[in-house]
Amino acid sequence: MGFAAGPIGGFPVFTSEVFMSRQRKAVALISGGLDSMLAARLIQEQGIHVEGINFFTGFCVEGHTHAIRKKDQSRPKRNNALWVAEQLGIKLHIIDVVEEYKDVLLNPKHGYGANMNPCLDCKGFMVRKAHEWMQENDFDFIITGEVVGQRPMSQRKDTMPVVARESGAEDRLLRPLCAKLLPPTLPEREGWVDREKLLDISGRSRKRQMELARQFGIQDYAQPAGGCCFLTDETYSRRLVDLWQARNERDYQLDDVMLLKVGRHIRPNPRFKLIVGREEGENRFLEGYRKQFIHLHPESHTGPLVLLDGQPDEEDLELAARITARFSKGRNAPRVTVAVTDRDGETRRLEVPPLPAHELPESWYV
Amino acid sequence: MTTHRLDARRLLCPMPVIRTQNKVAELAPGDRLEVLCTDPGAKADIPAWCRINGHRVIEIRERGNEIVLLIEVGDGA
Numbered sequence: 001m002g003f004a005a006g007p008i009g010g011f012p013v014f015t016s017e018v019f020m021s022r023q024r025k026a027v028a029l030i031s032g033g034l035d036s037m038l039a040a041r042l043i044q045e046q047g048i049h050v051e052g053i054n055f056f057t058g059f060c061v062e063g064h065t066h067a068i069r070k071k072d073q074s075r076p077k078r079n080n081a082l083w084v085a086e087q088l089g090i091k092l093h094i095i096d097v098v099e100e101y102k103d104v105l106l107n108p109k110h111g112y113g114a115n116m117n118p119c120l121d122c123k124g125f126m127v128r129k130a131h132e133w134m135q136e137n138d139f140d141f142i143i144t145g146e147v148v149g150q151r152p153m154s155q156r157k158d159t160m161p162v163v164a165r166e167s168g169a170e171d172r173l174l175r176p177l178c179a180k181l182l183p184p185t186l187p188e189r190e191g192w193v194d195r196e197k198l199l200d201i202s203g204r205s206r207k208r209q210m211e212l213a214r215q216f217g218i219q220d221y222a223q224p225a226g227g228c229c230f231l232t233d234e235t236y237s238r239r240l241v242d243l244w245q246a247r248n249e250r251d252y253q254l255d256d257v258m259l260l261k262v263g264r265h266i267r268p269n270p271r272f273k274l275i276v277g278r279e280e281g282e283n284r285f286l287e288g289y290r291k292q293f294i295h296l297h298p299e300s301h302t303g304p305l306v307l308l309d310g311q312p313d314e315e316d317l318e319l320a321a322r323i324t325a326r327f328s329k330g331r332n333a334p335r336v337t338v339a340v341t342d343r344d345g346e347t348r349r350l351e352v353p354p355l356p357a358h359e360l361p362e363s364w365y366v
Numbered sequence: 367m368t369t370h371r372l373d374a375r376r377l378l379c380p381m382p383v384i385r386t387q388n389k390v391a392e393l394a395p396g397d398r399l400e401v402l403c404t405d406p407g408a409k410a411d412i413p414a415w416c417r418i419n420g421h422r423v424i425e426i427r428e429r430g431n432e433i434v435l436l437i438e439v440g441d442g443a
């Protein structure tokens with residue numbers, strides 16, 4: 001960094017005095033949910049220039065999953081973070097943090113929540129990224145929609161200072177929805193924002209947020225159950241852990257993360273797992289991954305596309321074909337022809353009896 | 367005026383939006399960017415992103431599973 005960023009040289013000090021009354025700028029963490037939307041709105045009300053920042057970890061509930069399943073295709077699809085930004089009339093910067101997020105998820109200093117959600121580390125990470133962005137873009141402070149006591153891990157009164165400290169944002173991190181319950185931050189002390197107009201919301205109740213939404217005339221906002229990402233989802237977390245166990249390695253690629261959201265996942269043994277498309281939209285989605293996996297598809301009857309993840313032996317392949325047949329229209333036929341294509345694109349055909357329901361135990365489902 | 371191209375096929379939202387955003391950041395006002403994608407979500411998300419950030423979607427075409435969005439870069443206001 002040159003001297004423009006540092007206090008030495010006198011120049012920045014001088015300019016900040018000359019432009020004492022320049023408009024202050026805040027970067028708001030926008031998740032797509034109501035709380036961060038309200039937080040941004042409150043600060044806009046105070047004449048601050050606000051822009052939004054949104055992080056794509058790969059696990060976000062936003063976007064893609066809606067596009068995958070065909071039955072959802074009639075519903076209007078929208079990315080809620082973009083929708084929020086448009087409602088507020090602010091710019092939104094979406095940042096791809098897929099690679100960097102791995103370390104947050106794989107080695108969380110503060111551990112996990114109820115499922116594989118490393119919320120406290122995650123919040124610290126996102127605020128740190130926002131802080132970096134703030135410095136690069138010459139903004140003054142950061143706002144989030146956090147509420148004291150709302151979430152068991154990251155939003156407790158004793159953990160909120162942890163986020164401020166570990167992110168490096170310190171007292172440039174303002175939580176407008178509960179600021180009055182916390183010590184005054186720099187923007188409040190400097191008079192950039194009026195602390196009196198900030199709020200003192202705490203707890204899990206959504207009542208005051210909903211009331212505030214009504215006052216601001218905000219309708220039709222997203223209300224995600226649980227958390228902002230798939231890592232708070234029990235099934236999803238189980239699939240992730242299963243993936244790590246099977247591969248004997250705690251790592252993942254974006255493709256893995258996407259595939260865990262789609263289809264039925266069936267693991268008959270540690271050597272392999274099947275991903276079975278549940279309908280046309282999912283089948284089409286899985287088709288995009290055909291080249292990376294051994295895949296199966298019934299030929300004598302209509303049926304799903306099935307991806308096989310792992311190192312199967314001959315018997316495993318036969319079982320995989322029988323399971324594929326089980327999910328085809330030929331499930332009651334004596335035999336179904338299943339095409340099995342390996343990663344090199346070589347296809348052979350197996351004629352198999354579909355696996356009867358009672359031979360497909362519940363415990364195989366991950 | 368230069369027309370640039372971006373291949374965002376097989377990427378799922380919000381990746382096409384992120385790629386579009388990062389590409390637009392390198393371009394000058396008035397430049398055009400043709401984004402090729404396959405996720406139907408992009409039909410809503412990329413125009414929304416453009417409206418928010420002051421760029422213009424000139425045209426959305428669909429051919430088979432592919433969607434082509436033509437964008438004109440705004441002045442960043």
Ligand code: SF4
Pocket residue numbers: 117118119120122123154227228229230231232
């Ligand atoms: S729910 Fe997911 S995105 Fe939200 S703080 Fe927790 S880990 Fe991070």
